[in-house]
Amino acid sequence: MEVLDLEGTSYTPKVVFDLKNKVFEITGDSRPEDTHAFYQVLIDWLSNLDGPSVSGELKFKFAFDYLNSSSSKFIFKLISCLKDLESKDINFYIDWYYDEPDIDMKELGEEYAELVGIKINLISVEI
Amino acid sequence: MKFKQFFQYSFSILFLFGSHVICSQETNLRSEFDFSQIDFTNDTSVALTGEWEFYWDTLLEPDGSSLNYSLEYLPDFWKNYGVNEYSATGYATFKTRVKLSRARPILAFQVGDIHNSYNLYVNDKLVRSVGIVTKSIEGSVPKWVPQFVVLDDTSEILEITLQVSNFHHRNGGVQHAIVLGNVDYLLSVKESVSLADLLLGGSFMVIGLFFFGMYFFYQKDKSTIYFGLFCFSFAVRALIVGSRSLLIIMPWLSWQIALRIEYLTLFLSVIFFLYFVYFSFKEQTSRLLVQLISFIYLLIITGTILLPASIFTYFVIPNNTLLLGLIIYSLMVYLKAFRQKVFGAGWAILSLGVLMVAVGLALSEYANLFIPSPILVSTAFLAFVFTMSLIFATRFGKAFSDVERLKVDAEIQNDKISEQHELIKDSIQYAKRIQTALLPSKKALQEKLPNSVIYYNPQSVVSGDFYWYKYVEKTNDVILAISDCTGHGVPGAFMSIVGISSLDKIVSTKPNYRPSQILEQLNSEIRQKLNSDIDEQVQEGMDIIICRISLDTNSIEFSSALHKMVLIRNGEATFFGGCRHFIGSQFKKGFKFIEHKLVLKTDDQIFMFSDGIYDQKGGDNGRKLYLKGFEEILIQMANISVSEQENYLSSKIKSWQGGAEQLDDMLVFGWKVK
Numbered sequence: 001m002e003v004l005d006l007e008g009t010s011y012t013p014k015v016v017f018d019l020k021n022k023v024f025e026i027t028g029d030s031r032p033e034d035t036h037a038f039y040q041v042l043i044d045w046l047s048n049l050d051g052p053s054v055s056g057e058l059k060f061k062f063a064f065d066y067l068n069s070s071s072s073k074f075i076f077k078l079i080s081c082l083k084d085l086e087s088k089d090i091n092f093y094i095d096w097y098y099d100e101p102d103i104d105m106k107e108l109g110e111e112y113a114e115l116v117g118i119k120i121n122l123i124s125v126e127i
Numbered sequence: 128m129k130f131k132q133f134f135q136y137s138f139s140i141l142f143l144f145g146s147h148v149i150c151s152q153e154t155n156l157r158s159e160f161d162f163s164q165i166d167f168t169n170d171t172s173v174a175l176t177g178e179w180e181f182y183w184d185t186l187l188e189p190d191g192s193s194l195n196y197s198l199e200y201l202p203d204f205w206k207n208y209g210v211n212e213y214s215a216t217g218y219a220t221f222k223t224r225v226k227l228s229r230a231r232p233i234l235a236f237q238v239g240d241i242h243n244s245y246n247l248y249v250n251d252k253l254v255r256s257v258g259i260v261t262k263s264i265e266g267s268v269p270k271w272v273p274q275f276v277v278l279d280d281t282s283e284i285l286e287i288t289l290q291v292s293n294f295h296h297r298n299g300g301v302q303h304a305i306v307l308g309n310v311d312y313l314l315s316v317k318e319s320v321s322l323a324d325l326l327l328g329g330s331f332m333v334i335g336l337f338f339f340g341m342y343f344f345y346q347k348d349k350s351t352i353y354f355g356l357f358c359f360s361f362a363v364r365a366l367i368v369g370s371r372s373l374l375i376i377m378p379w380l381s382w383q384i385a386l387r388i389e390y391l392t393l394f395l396s397v398i399f400f401l402y403f404v405y406f407s408f409k410e411q412t413s414r415l416l417v418q419l420i421s422f423i424y425l426l427i428i429t430g431t432i433l434l435p436a437s438i439f440t441y442f443v444i445p446n447n448t449l450l451l452g453l454i455i456y457s458l459m460v461y462l463k464a465f466r467q468k469v470f471g472a473g474w475a476i477l478s479l480g481v482l483m484v485a486v487g488l489a490l491s492e493y494a495n496l497f498i499p500s501p502i503l504v505s506t507a508f509l510a511f512v513f514t515m516s517l518i519f520a521t522r523f524g525k526a527f528s529d530v531e532r533l534k535v536d537a538e539i540q541n542d543k544i545s546e547q548h549e550l551i552k553d554s555i556q557y558a559k560r561i562q563t564a565l566l567p568s569k570k571a572l573q574e575k576l577p578n579s580v581i582y583y584n585p586q587s588v589v590s591g592d593f594y595w596y597k598y599v600e601k602t603n604d605v606i607l608a609i610s611d612c613t614g615h616g617v618p619g620a621f622m623s624i625v626g627i628s629s630l631d632k633i634v635s636t637k638p639n640y641r642p643s644q645i646l647e648q649l650n651s652e653i654r655q656k657l658n659s660d661i662d663e664q665v666q667e668g669m670d671i672i673i674c675r676i677s678l679d680t681n682s683i684e685f686s687s688a689l690h691k692m693v694l695i696r697n698g699e700a701t702f703f704g705g706c707r708h709f710i711g712s713q714f715k716k717g718f719k720f721i722e723h724k725l726v727l728k729t730d731d732q733i734f735m736f737s738d739g740i741y742d743q744k745g746g747d748n749g750r751k752l753y754l755k756g757f758e759e760i761l762i763q764m765a766n767i768s769v770s771e772q773e774n775y776l777s778s779k780i781k782s783w784q785g786g787a788e789q790l791d792d793m794l795v796f797g798w799k800v801k
Contacts (some may be wrong), residue, residue, distance in 0.1 A: 069670060
């Protein structure tokens with residue numbers, strides 16, 4: 001599958017989805033003008049993941065610094081998409097990074113875990 | 128320049144040597160030029176072209192004599208004499224006699240290149256020595272500089288002895304005819320030749336430097352640097368051949384170095400020209416061919432630097448073939464470019480035509496057709512380079528007019544964008560009036576709910592955050608909502624209108640609903656309004672907290688989707704979290720909103736807010752304020768009187784934000800119990 005590699009801007013996070021090197025990362029700020037358009041690309045990419053072509057365990061890293069409310073809704077959808085990977089027999093786990101004082105970001109991770117019914121590793125980053 | 132004189136000079140060379148005679152003395156024929164009938168008073172000169180006595184392997188003194196000679200034609204290289212009799216290297220003496228009228232003006236000899244050193248005697252007197260003539264390579268010093276020798280001998284017969292030796296060049300002998308003529312006339316000829324060389328060299332150098340400058344400021348177009356280099360090396364060559372002006376300016380340049388420069392500039396001119404063609408018409412030129420020719424020239428140039436002159440001077444033979452091929456190839460490239468309508472191709476073709484004329488003029492001298500003025504030849508070469516520079520002129524001209532057109536286009540677009548921007552701005556401003564009208568006024572809220580405060584600060588003109596309240600007279604309750612819709616600006620504002628109208632509808636029909644019931648109803652209203660398919664997960668919606676404040680009992684019931692409520696009591700903050708479903712989403716089966724109830728005491732203060740403030744980046748490190756920082760501000764706020772709280776919060780946020788951009792809408796509601 002083609003590598004998805006989006007440079008980060010002050011409005012959109014940096015995204016790397018690279019099946020060959022097993023790197024799946026979304027980092028930075030997310031407050032796109034058109035949140036739907038931005039996240040649909042990521043969701044489509046994940047939906048096209050073909051189970052038999054994936055070997056080993058995939059690690060997804062989410063490390064947001066800033067999230068606006070509409071982005072948080074689409075990330076919910078994205079994580080729901082990850083949940084669907086289970087039915088394709090793809091092994092993966094999710095690391096959710098948050099700055100140690102950012103309780104809201106931590107709670108958001110917990111919220112996704114609870115709402116989607118998926119295990120999310122919450123990783124606190126000292127600042 | 129005196130063109131007339133030049134043509135006289137030219138024709139004199141062609142026709143006047145007819146008076147050359149060979150007379151018999153003893154058993155051998157002797158060489159003699161009889162010019163006694165020629166009147167040298169006018170602009171007249173004669174060339175000592177014809178057969179001279181040639182004494183091979185002998186350095187004959189003027190008074191010496193030998194019978195071991197043959198008659199050979201001058202100018203020529205001695206390897207062409209006889210049938211392969213003479214090697215290129217060696218030494219020899221040439222002798223002749225010149226008969227002149229006694230009544231004559233002052234005459235002078237003009238001596239061109241003689242390979243590679245010589246002594247010239249007139250009668251018994253050594254009149255000029257160029258380089259050092261020797262019998263072996265040791266001590267031999269070659270030198271080429273044109274010589275002008277004024278004749279101070281007045282005798283009727285001049286016995287001319289020319290000793291020549293060559294140990295360095297592939298050719299030995301006399302390359303250019305020795306010319307005898309009126310001193311003033313020959314001087315003027317000499318000057319005009321120098322002038323022509325300087326004109327050519329100087330002009331080429333200036334053009335070359337100009338294009339260096341052009342490349343310096345615009346390095347994207349590599350054809351400019353190669354054109355500059357071509358002109359520059361051509362200029363150096365023009366100054367080092369012909370009248371050899373460069374050697375007159377720099378006499379310390381050794382023959383070996385000067386000869387290398389002469390050859391290197393020739394080869395480099397060709398290679399620079401090739402690259403000029405390549406970079407000017409890249410799509411029409413074969414890269415492979417350019418690389419091949421470059422490789423050959425790399426060998427030739429390296430050889431010229433490293434090998435002795437007796438070898439590298441042969442490189443001129445492959446060069447001439449390659450040069451001819453290159454000219455034909457560049458014509459093909461130009462024609463192809465012309466057909467493809469490449470800018471400047473027409474001028475390129477013309478430049479080749481002019482080059483042909485220049486080369487034709489230069490060659491006509493060798494072919495003995497006629498001798499063109501040196502100035503004419505220089506001018507032809509200049510015209511060639513000038514037409515070549517027009518290739519650039521047309522391109523730059525086009526580029527400039529393109530830029531101008533783009534500028535005009537950009538201005539038109541700019542105006543259009545400004546106009547559209549104004550229109551959009553106006554319509555958003557109008558939308559703001561509508562949104563403001565939909566939001567309750569702070570004053571009205573404070574009337575119903577004394578000691579309350581609202582801080583409302585949209586990120587742009589219209590806001591996705593909104594507050595809403597309703598006073599229920601029957602129970603003396605205030606129902607209040609603080610909401611953050613997905614998106615900010617226009618999309619957020621649309622959502623806020625959906626929220627406000629839904630809340631109005633719900634509360635007016637069900638004034639006794641508890642906050643959790645309102646939230647449930649709100650969720651289904653909004654999902655219905657947004658036509659959400661039951662199976663489809665919708666991302667549009669709102670985070671919201673709804674509270675019901677009983678003014679009679681100072682108690683508060685609240686329920687929240689994602690928003691928090693803070694109670695500040697005695698300087699300490701207590702947070703109450705909301706449920707994790709947002710309004711607009713599909714709830715899990717059996718989901719119920721949690722409801723809190725607090726009984727408040729005097730001086731208790733509650734706050735409800737959107738995430739805009741605590742997610743705002745700022746401070747020294749550009750980090751978010753976080754809930755922690757916001758909590759501190761809220762505790763301070765609760766300490767001061769309600770009337771000052773809004774200003775206090777506003778200044779705190781401004782100082783935190785500093786120069787950073789506001790990232791989201793900001794909304795805070797506070798109420799202090801009295």
